Amino acid sequence: xxxxxxxxxxxxxxxxxxxxxxxxxxxxxxxxxxxxxxxxxxxxxxxxxxxxxxxxxxxxxxxxxxxxxxxxxxxxxxxxxxxxxxxxxxxxxxxxxxxxxxxxxxxxxxxxxxxxxxxxxxxxxxxxxxxxxxxxxxxxxxxxxx
Amino acid sequence: xxxxxxxxxxxxxxxxxxxxxxxxxxxxxxxxxxxxxxxxxxxxxxxxxxxxxxxxxxxxxxxxxxxxxxxxxxxxxxxxxxxxxxxxxxxxxxxxxxxxxxxxxxxxxxxxxxxxxxxxxxxxxxxxxxxxxxxxxxxxxxxxxx
DNA sequence: CGGGAACCTAGAACGATTCCAATTCCTGGC
DNA sequence: GCCAGGAATTGGAATCGTTCTAGGTTCCCG
Ligand SMILES: [Mn+2]
Ligand SMILES: [Mn+2]
Ligand SMILES: [Zn+2]
Ligand SMILES: [Zn+2]
Numbered sequence: 001x002x003x004x005x006x007x008x009x010x011x012x013x014x015x016x017x018x019x020x021x022x023x024x025x026x027x028x029x030x031x032x033x034x035x036x037x038x039x040x041x042x043x044x045x046x047x048x049x050x051x052x053x054x055x056x057x058x059x060x061x062x063x064x065x066x067x068x069x070x071x072x073x074x075x076x077x078x079x080x081x082x083x084x085x086x087x088x089x090x091x092x093x094x095x096x097x098x099x100x101x102x103x104x105x106x107x108x109x110x111x112x113x114x115x116x117x118x119x120x121x122x123x124x125x126x127x128x129x130x131x132x133x134x135x136x137x138x139x140x141x142x143x144x145x146x
Numbered sequence: 147x148x149x150x151x152x153x154x155x156x157x158x159x160x161x162x163x164x165x166x167x168x169x170x171x172x173x174x175x176x177x178x179x180x181x182x183x184x185x186x187x188x189x190x191x192x193x194x195x196x197x198x199x200x201x202x203x204x205x206x207x208x209x210x211x212x213x214x215x216x217x218x219x220x221x222x223x224x225x226x227x228x229x230x231x232x233x234x235x236x237x238x239x240x241x242x243x244x245x246x247x248x249x250x251x252x253x254x255x256x257x258x259x260x261x262x263x264x265x266x267x268x269x270x271x272x273x274x275x276x277x278x279x280x281x282x283x284x285x286x287x288x289x290x291x292x
Numbered sequence: 293c294g295g296g297a298a299c300c301t302a303g304a305a306c307g308a309t310t311c312c313a314a315t316t317c318c319t320g321g322c
Numbered sequence: 323g324c325c326a327g328g329a330a331t332t333g334g335a336a337t338c339g340t341t342c343t344a345g346g347t348t349c350c351c352g
Contacts, residue, residue: 138276
């Protein structure tokens with residue numbers, strides 16, 4: 001269920017583009033974006049901070065927060081919240097929910113069965129405008145291979 | 147879509163029962179429960195704290211948090227999270243999601259159309275165990291009467 | 293080359309929630 | 323009823339993810 005958006009966003013392995021979605025790229029934003037595209041395990045801001053230091057030893061945590069906020073605001077990545085835990089970040093822009101596997105803490109993207117429109121199965125009054133849907137699940141996936 | 151659970155939980159207007167769902171009732175827990183059952187607008191812990199002082203002038207915020215946590219742990223009320231905002235609390239135990247009306251900040255329960263089982267429309271591997279589903283929407287309801 | 297805006301950074305500040313230690317309240321057994 | 327032990331409540335301190343602030347750096351454009 002990986003949509004081919006290679007023509008929408010630049011390859012994270014190529015050269016840094018001048019901008020993405022109207023957001024001017026900087027070294028720090030580009031590396032943040034690259035990291036999320038490469039390691040799609042829904043890292044927290046702090047995870048990103050620790051991992052990104054290999055490439056940008058002088059980056060600050062505040063900058064990681066700034067970059068993530070900028071990327072989210074421009075619709076380049078998504079912010080995912082589980083209860084009151086630290087926010088996580090996801091580069092998958094397709095409509096999907098998140099499954100939190102409690103047996104090992106991993107988080108997985110969940111899509112809907114073909115032909116399903118979530119807004120269609122909801123009991124909402126005529127004329128309701130939905131700007132955002134967030135679906136989170138908790139449980140255990142089968143045959144959990146750590 | 148209001149399920150008749152009047153036989154499951156005591157009337158919040160009656161006498162304080164010795165316990166609910168195995169949770170021993172105290173003055174503070176009972177008033178917290180009553181308040182949530184009476185004012186179903188999904189108040190935050192702080193909202194509960196401010197409102198409950200009319201009946202319990204000496205209650206502390208820590209106690210409100212303690213009571214809410216106890217009620218949640220015993221499945222008497224539910225905790226609802228919107229992004230990183232303060233948690234809200236909901237006495238509706240039926241399966242439902244939450245619609246956040248951005249035009250006035252109000253929060254409304256959302257049920258599914260009859261016959262819909264949310265776990266059935268998800269693309270999950272065989273054998274997945276779902277222990278909890280959380281659905282939150284943002285948008286505008288029609289003809290918003292402030 | 294400058295000048296101004298946008299960015300980055302370190303550290304302080306914030307705020308919802310949790311923790312802590314002391315006090316008060318309950319309850320079951322005498 | 324009265325007491326001891328456990329549970330609950332309380333006010334204040336601590337926590338911790340996130341946001342804010344102030345100063346330094348870089349980028350953009352003329
Ligand atoms: Mn959530
Ligand atoms: Mn949420
Ligand atoms: Zn995702
Ligand atoms: Zn609700």
